[in-house]
Amino acid sequence: MTDPGKTENADSSGVDPRLLEILVCPLTxxxxxxxxxxxxxxxxxxxxxxxxxxxxxxxxxxxxxxLDQS
Incomplete structure (x- = not known):
């Protein structure tokens, strides 16, 4: 049985990979x-x-x- 509060497709960070695909930089x-x-x-x-x-x-x-400029 899975926890209803968890997304099954989330990686170890807990961030849903589908979310990572649609996020963009708010500035650029x-x-x-x-x-x-x-x-x-x-x-x-x-x-x-x-x-x-x-x-x-x-x-x-x-x-x-x-980010470091080096």
Whole structure:
């Protein structure tokens, strides 16, 4: 029996892969890369990494981390 509060297609981060397919950067409207190790969604166009907290992508630019320029 499965837990009704869980999405069966969610990966180990708890983020539904279908959600990851449709999310875009709120600033540039470009696609995002998923970094499973750091639990972030990367916008290369904006140079930002949006955190995923408790399985929920936080798509606020003020919460994003600037990508290293190196």
């Amino acid at each position: 409207k470009t696609s995002l890369d998923y970094d499973a190790q750091r639990q972030e969604l990367i916008s290369r166009a904006a140079g930002l990494a949006y955190p995923i907290r408790d399985g929920i992508p936080v798509m606020l630019p003020e919460e994003a981390r600037e």
